[in-house]
Amino acid sequence: MGASHSHRNKHCHSHQSPINICTKKARHDPILKPLNIQYDSKTSKRIVNMGHCFNVEFDDTADMSVINDGPLTGKYRLRQFHFHWGSTDADGSEHVIDGKVYPAELHIVHWNSHRYPTFEEAAKHPDGLAVIGVLLKIGEKNPVLQTIIDNLGQVKTKGKEHMLIKYELSSMLPKDLNYWTYPGSLTTEPYFECVTWIVLQHAIPISSAQLTQFRGLLCTAENEKPVPILENHRRVQRLHDRVARSSCT
Ligand SMILES: NS(=O)(=O)c1ccc(NC(=S)OCCc2ccsc2)cc1
Numbered sequence: 199m200g201a202s203h204s205h206r207n208k209h210c211h212s213h214q215s216p217i218n219i220c221t222k223k224a225r226h227d228p229i230l231k232p233l234n235i236q237y238d239s240k241t242s243k244r245i246v247n248m249g250h251c252f253n254v255e256f257d258d259t260a261d262m263s264v265i266n267d268g269p270l271t272g273k274y275r276l277r278q279f280h281f282h283w284g285s286t287d288a289d290g291s292e293h294v295i296d297g298k299v300y301p302a303e304l305h306i307v308h309w310n311s312h313r314y315p316t317f318e319e320a321a322k323h324p325d326g327l328a329v330i331g332v333l334l335k336i337g338e339k340n341p342v343l344q345t346i347i348d349n350l351g352q353v354k355t356k357g358k359e360h361m362l363i364k365y366e367l368s369s370m371l372p373k374d375l376n377y378w379t380y381p382g383s384l385t386t387e388p389y390f391e392c393v394t395w396i397v398l399q400h401a402i403p404i405s406s407a408q409l410t411q412f413r414g415l416l417c418t419a420e421n422e423k424p425v426p427i428l429e430n431h432r433r434v435q436r437l438h439d440r441v442a443r444s445s446c447t
């Protein structure tokens with residue numbers, strides 16, 4: 199679409215996610231700060247089968263688990279995390295790094311409680327949400343992930359939920375918090391362009407056997423013919439006028 203339509207572009211779909219991140223073009227921006235992550239394990243509440251994925255939800259009624267600094271202004275409150283995966287280990291991540299696809303991706307969803315009263319309100323604004331994307335690579339069994347996987351049996355069918363007490367989300371993150379950041383969108387309905395994406399440059403391990411258990415979740419309800427959630431990742435979107443920046447050289 200030519201420049202003459204850029205006004206229309208502005209309001210519709212020019213900042214969609216995920217994208218392929220060309221690491222050579224993602225320049226280091228010295229204004230970017232280190233990411234500050236403060237998660238309180240007491241805020242973990244439950245795991246829910248959403249039908250297209252499962253969400254691990256947190257108590258976001260106050261600024262107890264938050265992130266700030268990095269590319270952000272003010273505090274963003276932890277709401278939920280979830281994963282995207284593929285039907286085989288050859289596919290699955292949403293973000294792609296220099297054309298390399300990873301077998302899965304973790305999304306940790308936060309909303310701007312500094313400026314907006316609720317998640318729903320924040321999701322209507324470009325600075326409303328901040329999602330940390332963590333790429334997963336096939337490796338040794340991940341004990342922190344195993345705690346989540348051990349609970350999947352309790353949420354096998356769509357709509358089922360199960361309590362999750364004192365989950366230490368911070369222990370799932372890599373030590374190295376260097377990241378790429380760019381302005382984008384939700385990668386599922388309603389695709390709102392409200393996300394500051396923070397994609398970590400260091401991947402975390404998951405074993406192939408653990409990943410297989412994600413595919414055992416059903417997108418159907420208890421009383422329906424069982425259909426597994428074999429994959430739930432969106433294809434990469436056009437960059438348009440955007441630039442991805444790096445937190446390090
Ligand atoms: N895959 S993603 O991280 O971009 C992502 C994150 C959140 C959501 N949606 C959430 S948490 O809420 C859905 C309902 C809603 C309400 C107002 S805007 C969206 C969708 C996709």
Ligand SMILES: [Zn+2]
Nearest residue numbers: 280282305385
């Ligand atoms: Zn996601």
